[in-house]
Amino acid sequence: MNLFYLLLGIPLLSSGILAFVGHARLAAGLNIIAGMLTFFAALGLSFEVFEKGTILLYGQSFFLDAFNVFLVSLTAFVSTTTAIFSYSYMLNEKEKSRVSPKSLRLYHAMFQMFIFCMLLALTTNNLGVLWIALELATLTTVLLVSLYRTPKAISAAWKYFILCGVGIALALLGTILIFSTSSEVLGHSNDALSWTLLYQNAERLSPNVMSLAFVFIMVGYGTKVGLVPMHTWLSDAHAEGPTPISAVLSGLLLNVALYALVRCKVLVDIATKQNMAGELMIGFGLLSLIIASLMLHRQYDIKRMFSFSSIEHMGIMTVAFGIGSSLANFAALLHMTVHSLVKSGIFFTVGHAVQEMGTQSMTKIRGLIHHQPGIGWGLILGTIAIAGFPPFAVFASEFMLIAAALQTYPWIVGLILPSLVIAFAGLFRHLQPMVFGVPPEECEVVRVNMLPVYIHLGLALVLGLAMPEFLADWYNYAAIVLHGGAQ
């Protein structure tokens, strides 16, 4: 109970404090400490959930179950390692005077605020508050995307703001529709939006209204997940913002948006007693997977390329959740975890590589492995992991997805497998010269901290080789909860 105070309190409080800390090193250090404390609180809570099962806090306001508790820990963990990476990255940027002290203050404050929003979105039991937290998460990151104040950055941030603003407004419309039917069942109060109660009473909700609501929620939260065709903000925002922000956007925010979508999907499944919601998700997911894997080939900017890879993987997860069998849900949850770890690790490496070469253009980044081997190896291993090579857990989750698809919708395997191959080719054709080419003369040696990258990749490896039992139990339990309504 007290740990829960800490979990939400630390990021909120430190966001307030960091807004006034002008000293760059001190602020970056405080950012790391705040991240670590939040992470410990999250670990403690995970332990509680492990011992007691689902916990409800403050009546019905907040809850932790197997589905969100691992996402809470993951969010806290990746935000901590991102803070560690951001320490060296932001100091480098400051030395090159790409950021002013004032925007650095904004950056640190908003970073913690962003973490707070995501944790709030994950732990709240109220679909309305979930919406509010997700919208607030957009608002906090908009200013970070435009941090460098370049024309491209401002135009990217504007696009991000408008598209996600409109998208998420549609999700609010969906939430209102859910409320319109649930308030007849559960009474006109907060209860009618609380997920645990909705889950118990979902059979009594009107199937027609829930189907209509889900269409809006799908498009709304789908915009934030970065599903094609609402994905256009994602690549711009990732490419133009500071790299630590790209890492948390890709690694965490997309997950949280997908989490929101899946929570609603379960309710719709039970209410409609069909897999209509799931099929909609499969459609969007497949489209994202196919388009993104093709787009990978046509990229010139390294961060933009990896953002398309994020779209591809979000597509995979959406398909898996859409299939909705226990095995597919398990695959999706595992994929969610590993994708966060690996993709944020890749963005850390890319951030260093870009600082080293002084450009984001892939035609100018050459010979990373010769110049600073740590960065080169990090990029190779990260790309191998994300492309789904065996020892890493991405392979395991994609394998499970295909197994699950064969049992339910066999024809989609014919689309998934070629897309994975195309994506693989797209990544490696760009990667090879960047890592093994001849390094240009004007590149510089930068302050590098590869520790977070190797921790992330190590975890992805462990998950692929020997998944801890408690995690597998959680995934299993969550997979069954989510399977609840699907036929």
Added chain:
Amino acid sequence: MSSELLKQVMSTAAALFLLTSFAMLAQRHMKALLRWLAIQGGLLAVTSALVAFGAEFPELYVSAILALILKGILIPWVLWKIIIHLGVHREVEPLVNIFATLLIGAGLVLFSFYVSLPIAEQSVLLTSNIIAIGLACVLISMLIMITRSKAITMVVGYLAMENALFFMAVSATYGIPLVVEIGVAFDVLIAGLIFSLFFFQIRKTFDSLNLKDMEIKQ
């Protein structure tokens, strides 16, 4: 107020709301556009107050007051000040001509009614008309955003969309829970602040608020 009377009042309010949406769609002048936005906010406040009175949901008075202050007065006024300050208060430049836009708008209304047909017989509380009109207003606001080229008109469209959502919440469900309502209002307020920040950034960087100038060659 009897529930039958309340339903009729709601239907009238919904019709008026749709009218304001179309009025905004047809506007050529920035000043008139903002005036209609303010009227729409006011209408939202009046509707909330009526529901609060008619259905005896006193907490809706709070949202009525919030709507009146924020959406009816503060936001349109601040936008107007910004527009004057940036000197962009002349004509709105539509990308598609107004007549065609209005036709598309009418099509959207038909579409919304079609989509919400299955809900019609389900509910005791809400009439499908109100859902349909709310949906139509949301879609028309999106149309406003799509067919105008200035950053400010885009924001007006965004705010009109929020208004439409709130209207739907009030008329179709007698208001979402107060916590959520206040949270959403807070989000919209912050969004408004960030929008105005952006106007200045965009203006400074691109020397124009026309979104056509913001497209960057990759």
